[in-house]
Amino acid sequence: MNISKQFCIIGCGRLGISLAVFLSERGFTPVSFCSRSGDSAKYAAAMAGRGIVYEDAISAAASCSLVFITTPDTQIEGVCEHIAKGGGFTGDSVVFHLSGALSSSVLKTARKIGAATGSIHPLQAFAPYEKEQKSPFSGINISLEGGERAVALGRQIVDALGAKSFTIPTRAKTIYHASAVVASNYLVTLEHFALSLLEKAGLGEEVAYTILEPLIQGTLNNIKARGSINALTGPVARGDDKIIACHLEDIDKIMPQFSQLYRVLGKYTLEIADSRSDLDSGAKEKLARLFQDRS
Numbered sequence: 001m002n003i004s005k006q007f008c009i010i011g012c013g014r015l016g017i018s019l020a021v022f023l024s025e026r027g028f029t030p031v032s033f034c035s036r037s038g039d040s041a042k043y044a045a046a047m048a049g050r051g052i053v054y055e056d057a058i059s060a061a062a063s064c065s066l067v068f069i070t071t072p073d074t075q076i077e078g079v080c081e082h083i084a085k086g087g088g089f090t091g092d093s094v095v096f097h098l099s100g101a102l103s104s105s106v107l108k109t110a111r112k113i114g115a116a117t118g119s120i121h122p123l124q125a126f127a128p129y130e131k132e133q134k135s136p137f138s139g140i141n142i143s144l145e146g147g148e149r150a151v152a153l154g155r156q157i158v159d160a161l162g163a164k165s166f167t168i169p170t171r172a173k174t175i176y177h178a179s180a181v182v183a184s185n186y187l188v189t190l191e192h193f194a195l196s197l198l199e200k201a202g203l204g205e206e207v208a209y210t211i212l213e214p215l216i217q218g219t220l221n222n223i224k225a226r227g228s229i230n231a232l233t234g235p236v237a238r239g240d241d242k243i244i245a246c247h248l249e250d251i252d253k254i255m256p257q258f259s260q261l262y263r264v265l266g267k268y269t270l271e272i273a274d275s276r277s278d279l280d281s282g283a284k285e286k287l288a289r290l291f292q293d294r295s
Ligand SMILES: NC(=O)c1ccc[n+]([C@@H]2O[C@H](COP(=O)([O-])OP(=O)(O)OC[C@H]3O[C@@H](n4cnc5c(N)ncnc54)[C@H](OP(=O)(O)O)[C@@H]3O)[C@@H](O)[C@H]2O)c1
Pocket: 010, 011, 012, 013, 014, 015, 016, 034, 035, 036, 037, 038, 040, 041, 070, 071, 072, 073, 075, 079, 097, 098, 099, 100, 101, 121, 122, 123, 124, 125, 126, 127
């Protein structure tokens, strides 16, 4: 089963434009664009080098069988329903959205008509498209979820983009997205926490990051080489409750806004250390007491 290479973009923002530009570079043809504002759709068509701009999403979707709904998440279900009710989809349509958090179930109005529906989620942060930029899809991982036909066709799209695909079950889409948020956004939160502590130690933000960077990179390398459980080092892994008690004494006194966060992270870290079964049981109890919630 080969995919029709003519496609439509509904929602011409960061992802919609990038998808149009880089699919065009890889032999696909943008046929139609529609966005909330005509200017965004015209800009997308200009960047992709071809395609007709429609004011109405129904006509845009009806002009070809492969349709990407790249609006914000909150709009996907309503846009799909609007097109489906207006006769913009047929049984030959293949409809994708690119949300990480939502599954293909939000495209159910298209599926009822017989269209193949799926979600394609690139694990990448997309900035607004800039002319001549390198492809943000190249070499990244992209999840596929949805009906069998959509997933099979999605694989061809991901291959064409020079990315790597993997599939997730529809029911697991939310948990999958939570994982991406923890891995990316909460890593930023964690490093912000570390930098705040170092700034309190008298080091400015720029130099603080430079100092921590090799440690951060080395830790990531260790996770890759040994897995997240065996990569754990430091006072919790060693069962050194005295050092942790000192940390908490200073944090509670100087930066009490971080007291609870340090304890919550410590508690979870203790569970990881304990799962290795090389932690002394006396030290484990002392650490568990130190990490107890004080709120
Ligand atoms: N950006 C990322 O890093 C990233 C990464 C992975 C997945 N995604 C997913 O990609 C999708 C698009 O995100 P984005 O970052 O590209 O958002 P964005 O930059 O805000 O673009 C969304 C576009 O949709 C248009 N739009 C809004 N409501 C519409 C409607 N009812 N009908 C038609 N067009 C509408 C917007 O309006 P105008 O026409 O007014 O411009 C805008 O151009 C989302 O599902 C998001 O979760 C984004």
